[in-house]
Amino acid sequence: MTTRTILLTLLGLGLLAFLYVTFFSESTSADASVDPVRYRQELLDKRTKKDEDFRSDSDSPVPDKATFNGLSYFAPDPAYRVTARLExxxxxxxxxxxxxxxxxxxxxxxxxxxxxxxxxxxxxxxxVKVDDTYSILFRDLTSGQETYGGGRYLELDPKQLTDTQAILDFNTAYNPYCAYNPGYACPLPPAENKLPVAVKAGERYTHQPETARMPDSSRK
Structure with missing residues (x-):
């Protein structure tokens, strides 16, 4: 094999490696890094939209939409957007x-x-997986204090989910509908999904104690 052939071969291999990294790296790794300013604004926009839906949508769990002043949230914090290894x-x-x-x-x-x-x-x-939705039902040290005692939910973006990694963004953690309306029944987190830390991210809960709530229909 001549020197020219070897060089061409190496160049070809380098090009293939570059194309693989460029076009396929998203499917083999998950990166939790974000631009803090843009990330914060995107979260705030989504929260504003959810408040509007809760105030006007016919499927809203809010019983009295006229007095609804919006949901309560922790401030956006990129530190609660993490890369997890999957088992x-x-x-x-x-x-x-x-x-x-x-x-x-x-x-x-x-x-x-x-x-x-x-x-x-x-x-x-x-x-857990239900149809095409990947979810985590969890409690943490804020449950029953700053957040809903029945736990919160976290949905995973399939685009940020690989065979070995996933992005968990606790800034998007939300309360089930039964936190706002006793007419709904909601899944309770499994015992193993109690975190040993306080997750001060996502939706908070400032309504009356959940002990008075006995949901009896539908799931959300």
Whole structure:
């Protein structure tokens, strides 16, 4: 093999490596880094839109829309947007029986465990799958204090989900509908999904204690 042939071969391999990184890296890695200013504004815009929907949408869980002044949130904080390592289940048919707040049950598909660092602690949460939606039902040290005692939900963006990694953005954590209206029943987080840290991100909860709430229909 001549020197010219070797150089052409190396150049070809380099080009293939460049194309792979350029076009396929998104499917093999998840990057939680964001521009703080743009990220904050995008979150605020989404929160404003949700308030508008809660105030006007016919599917809103708010009983008295006339007095609704908007949801309560923690300030946007990129530190609560983390990259998690996924531990998939070898048995893809595993199911999770989830207890509902009205005493009924639903069955979800177990997708994977997400392992990540948050506030200096190593955390592990179960991700469940319902149809094409990947979700985490969780509690943390703010539950029943600054956030809804029945737990909050976190939905994962499939575009930021790979076979080995996922982006968990706790700034998008939200309360179930039963936090605002006892006419809804909502899934309760599994016991293993209690975080050992306070997640001061996402929706807060400032309404009356949940002990007076006994949801009895539909899920949201």
């Amino acid at each position: 998939p289940f070898a048995d893809k048919t595993q199911k999770l029986v989830v207890r509902m707040s009205d005493g009924s049950e639903e069955v979800y598909e177990k997708f994977a465990h997400a392992v990540f660092r948050l506030n200096g602690e190593t955390c592990r949460l179960l991700i």
